[in-house]
Amino acid sequence: MPPSPPDLGPAPYLITREQSPPNLEFPFRNLNARVTPTASFYVRSHFPTPFLTAEDWSLTVGGAVTRPLRLGLAELRALPARTLTATMECAGNGRVFLTPRRRGVAWELGAVGTAEWTGVPLSKVLERAGLLGTACEVVLEGADRGTLTDPLPTPGDIPYARSVPLDKALGDVLLAYRMNGEALTPNHGFPVRAVVPGWYGMASVKWLTSVQVTAEPFQGYFQTVDYAYWETRDGLPPQLRPIGAMEVKATIARPAPHEEVPCDAVYEVAGAAWAGETDVARVEVSVDGGCTWREAEFLDPPTPHVWRRWRFAWHTPIRPGRRTLVARATDARDRTQPGAHDPARGGYMITHPLPVEVDVRERSP
Template sequence: MASSHRSEMIVRQDSPANLEFPFETLSDRLTPPGQFYVRSHFPVPELSAADWRLDISGLTRQPLSLTLADLHAMVSHTVTVTLECAGNNRSFLTPKVDGVAWDLGAVSTAEWTGVPLSAVLERAGLQAGVQEVVLCGADRGCLYEPVKTPGIIAYERSVPLQKARSDVLLAYAMNGQPLTAQHGFPLRAIVPGWYGMASVKWLRGIHLTDTPFQGFFQTLDYSYWEQSGPLSPQMTPLSAMQVKAQIARPAAGETVAAGQPYSVTGAAWTGEAEITGVEVSTDGGLTWAEAELTDPPEAHVWRRWQYLWQAPNTPGQVTLLARATDSAGCTQPSEHAPGRGKYMITFPLPVTVLLE
C-alpha cells in the first residue's frame, strides 16, 4: 500500500522563510494556494500599497514614479508561468554544498496578472544604448555566503533589454488574488523561462543602463562557470532554466505493491523551449520507456506526465529515474557539471522505493 503524502509546506529555513512545495502531492497544473514555494534572502520588507512607488530611472527620456493605482489603470495581462529556484534539488549533490538544502519542491506554477514591462518602458521612453534593465527589490540586508558583503545590500538582478521587452511581466496578482507579502506584495517581476532569482519580488525600482550590471546577485551569487570555445571558463550570470523532469509519485522511500501496476507521475519543464518528451527508467537507468504527457505544450509552463509501471513480483528496492527532452533538442545530462556549482541541478534524480 502506498504511504500517505504530506500536504503542508516543507520548512527549509525559518528566518528568512524558505519554504518548499511538497512535490509528491503534485496533482493540478497550478500549484494550490499556500503551497507555492517561497525563496527569501532577507526579511520581508514592510510595504504599504498607499505609500509604495515604482521608480523608473537611468537612461529614460522621462523618469517615472508610478503608484499601484497607475499600474492597475494600465492594460493587464495574465500568463501562466512555472518558476524554479536555481538551487532546486541541491540536497542531491555529493559532496554537500552550501545554500538552502532544497529537495524536489523549489518549483511551482501559477497564473500571474499584471502589466508587461514593455508597456512601462514605452511610457518612460528609452535613450539610445540601453543594454540591460535592472530590477530593484525593496528587500535588503547583509550576507555572509558565498562571501561577506561589505554592508547592507538590496536584492537586484538585471535582464537584457530584449528579454525585458519580450515577455517580462510586472505582476500584482497571483492566481487571481493580490500578491501576498511572501510572494512580493505589492509588485514583483515574472521573467518567464528563467530561474526564479530573476523574478525579483517587492519591486521598488527599474533602472536602465548601457553597461552590464555587476551587482552581488548578478556576479558573486547566482552565477556559474561557463565553458565557451577554446578560452578559459567565464563566470556567467544564471538565466534560462534547463530541461528537467521530476518524479512526484512514488515518493522516495514509498512502499509499492510487488507485482501490481503503479502509475508513476511527475512534471517536466524547460526554459525558452517546450517539453516534447519524458522517459522513465525502472531499473536505475539501464533502460528507458516513453511516458505519456498529460498536458498540452505551452511555453514556460511545466507539463505533467504519467507512466504505467508494472512493478516486479520480487520484493526489494527499485530505483526509478525520469528524464526530459525539449523542442530545442536538449536532454538532461547524466551527471552534474562541476562548473554549475550549487545551481542548475538537472541530472535524473533517483527515487528509490520498496517493493513488498
C-alpha cells in the same frame, strides 16, 4: 486600494527549510494540479520580508530613459494588464541531492511551482519612459535588503537586485500584482513583483520598487558573486556567467523516495517536466536505474513557459526488492538532461536525472 492579505503560513501546505528569512518548500509528492495553489507555492527569501502598503508603495523607473517615472500602485494597475501562466523554479532546487554538499538552502524537489500571474508588461512601462539608444540591460531592485557572509561578504547593507537583457525586458517580463487571481501575499512579493517567464526564480524580483535601465552589464552581488556559474566555451578560459533561463528537467513526484510499492501491481509513476524558454517534447522513465527507458504519457499540452505533467504505468516486479526509478526529459530543441551534475555550476542548475529508490514489497494478506 485593498490592504496586503495575510499569508496562510507554512503548515500544512509547505515544508520549512529556513524560518527566518522564510524559505518554504512545496512537498513535491503532492503534485496534482497544473497550477500550484498559492498556499502551496514555494517561497524563496534572502532577507526579511519588507513591510509595504498599497498606499505608500511606488515604482521608480530611471537610468538610460528619456522620461524618468514614478508610478503608484493605482497608476500601475490602470495600465493595460496581461495574465500569463508560468512555471518558476529556484536555481538551487534539488541541491540536497548533490555530493559533496553545497552551500545554500537544502531544497529537495519542491522549490518549483506554476502560477497564473496578472500584471503590466514591463515593455509598456519602458515604452512610457522612453529608452535611450545606449540601453543595454534592465535592473530590477526589490525593497528587501540586508547583509550576507556567504558566498562572500556583501559590501554592507545591499538590496536584492538582478538584471535582464533588454530584449527579454521588452519581451514577456511582467510586473505582477496578482497571483492565481488574488493579490500577492507578503511572502510572494506584495504589492508588485517581477515575473520573468522561462528563467530561474532569482530573476523574478519580489517587492519590486525600482527599474533602472543601464548602458552596460549590471555587476551587482546577486548577478556576479551569487547566482552565477563558470562557463567554458570555444576553447576560452572559464568565464563567470549570470544564471538565466531554466534548463530542461523532469522530476518524479510519485513514488516518493523510499516509498513502499506492492509487488505484481500497476503503479502510476507521476511527475512534471519543464524546459524554460522552449517546450518539453518527450519524457522517458526507467525502472531499472537507467539501463532501459520507456516513454511516458503527457497530461498537459505544450504551453510556453509551463511545465507538463506526465504519467507512466509501471508493472511492478513479482518479487520484492529495492528498485531505482529515474526520469529524463528532452525539449523541442532536442536537448536532453545531462547524465551528471556539472561541478562548474556549484549548487545551482541541478538538472541531471535524480534517482528515486523504492521498496517493492509483498502485498499484505
